[in-house]
Amino acid sequence: MTSLGLRLRIFLFFVLLAVGGTGGVLLSLWFGHARAVQTSVADGFLLAAILSALALLGLTAGIWLLFDENVAKPIDKLAAEMRVRAHAGIYSQVDTHSARYLGDLAYAAEAVSGKLRGGAMETAQKVALETERLAMERARLTALLTEIPVAMILASPTGHIVLYDGQAAEILSQSHVPRLNAALSDYFRADGLSRAVREMHRTGREVAFTAEGTDGAQSYDARLKPMQGGGYMMVIEGAETHMPPEAERPLVYDFDLITRQVPGTVEETPLAQLVCTVFDSETTGLLPHKDEVVQIGAVRVLNGRIVPGEVFDLLVDPGIPIPPASSRVHKVTDAMVAGAPDIGEAGRRFHRFAKDSVIVAHNAPFDMAFLRRHRTRMGVAWDHPILDTVLLSAVLFGASQPHTLDALSKRLDVDIPAQLRHTALGDAHATAQVLVRMIPMLEARGMTTFGDVLEETRKHGRLLEDLN
Incomplete structure (x- = not known):
């Protein structure tokens, strides 16, 4: 036949x-x-x-x-x-x-x-040469900044972080994990920052002020300097960090954020411009109504790429013994979670990490059920928009295909190191890689906005409960 x-x-x-x-x-x-x-x-x-x-x-x-x-x-x-x-x-x-x-x-x-592969290889060689050139320029810039004993942050006209160096990252992390596109007011008190920004705009000149951390425990001598084309630079001098003076200070940046137009609603946001928090959790068992979280891991995806260094990795004290069978899967033991924050504190930290973003997970109803069950204890509302990579897989590959993380990773050539499989951060990173590869495929199918994707995924609600 x-x-x-x-x-x-x-x-x-x-x-x-x-x-x-x-x-x-x-x-x-x-x-x-x-x-x-x-x-x-x-x-x-x-x-x-x-x-x-x-x-x-x-x-x-x-x-x-x-x-x-x-x-x-x-x-x-x-x-x-x-x-x-x-x-x-x-x-x-x-x-x-x-x-x-x-x-x-x-x-x-x-x-x-x-x-197609042959043409892509030729193009890839040209891209590699250009990438190498850009990497050398970036290395020179990083080396230059290493010689300057200040922390530097670039902000968009709306006050959102566009760039930060390694020393600035350490200062920001004293309040919370540094994040591109996060508002500076998430890390510094809004009243003093707003006064300095207004004065800078009024005079068109550099303004010195005292930047206080949001918790009031830290304060820094800072300067704001307007940038041509919009936005401004924030320079912090004399801050105490644990970074050796001679240490290289890598840059994290996305200059597209300076001119980015903010859509009216998240449904109107183009897929390639989504700010996503991709997370996974490890638990004591598979019953969200009675089991507990022992680990939360997350990475951020911005403008269709994984942001290096913006990572959330936290062990959680479940308040109950971890069954040996569960520990054999995720390698988290009672001894490891001793002294770790409980789900209330861990949930608050993760909620702040995921602020103003779309939450993405593989089989999201399972992971979100644990968080929402403890929302009163956390004192937060889990009202983020949500994408589920299981449903995205069904949209792209058909409901009859397998949609496990392993199957999807194999299909999209995503490598999950064996030692990281079934760890919260390892699975979150694999899910993020899967998401990044699926975004252009969704766009090619005519689903160019978050709303388009939601409408399409709801047709596969028989696979999972739609949380949006």
Whole structure:
């Protein structure tokens, strides 16, 4: 059968339908005639009609199953594989075995994929050279900043962080984990900061002021300097940090945030501009109504890329013993969580890390159920927009495909080191890589905004409860 062409194979489906239907009707008429001889003509015709309908229904269902299993599903899978190659930059070999009944289609797709891979390799070489040049320039800039004994932060016209260096990151972390696109008022008291910004705008000159931490425990001598084209620079001098003076201070930045237009609603936000907090949790068991969280891990995705260094990794004291069977999976033991914050404190910290972002998780209802169950204890409202990578996988690859994190990672060529699998941060990072690869695939399918994706994922609500 595998040697037959696709057109001939589809023709045979219709031949089978015609021959089988004709045979079923003739056999039904024969039984009807026999019944008519024994009873009446009406009974004979009624029996023949019932048997013919049942035969046609059974034949149609059987042929549909054959067609779905050997033609429709392989075509869907092949289309998804081509989307992966076209939009996610994955160039693994096309699965020709699952499409073995599609004639030359799978081999033609593999040939196109090979040509695409060849062109991509040539482009990648040019990009690599340019990337190397930019990396050298960045290294020079980092080395230059290392010689300047100040902490530096760049802010957009709206007061959101666009860039921070290593020393600034240490200062910001005294309040909370530093985050691109976070408001400076998340780290410094808004009243003093606002006065300095107003004075800077009024005079158009550099302004010196005292920047106080949001908890009031720290204060810094700082200066604000307006930048051409909008935004301003915040320089902090004389701050005590644990960073050696000679240590390199890496930069974290995204200059697109300076000119970024903020949409009216999150539903209108383009996918590539979403600020996402991708997280995972490890727990004492699989029952959200009675088990407890032992670890929370998260990374941030901004403008379609994972932000290096912006990581949340926290052990949590569950308040109950961790079963040995659970510890064998996630490697978290009672001794490790001794002295760790409880879920109330851990939840508050994570809530702040995820502020003003879309929360993303793999099988989000499970992880969110633990957080929402303790929301009163945390004193926060978990009202973030939510994306679930299980549902995104169903949208892109079809509901009939496996949607586990392992299956999705293999499909999108995401490597999960064995020692990091089933750790909160390791699984969160793998989920973030999966999300980054799926965003261009979703855009190519016409889902360009967060609202478009929500509308499409709700069609797969049978897989998971939709939390939005």
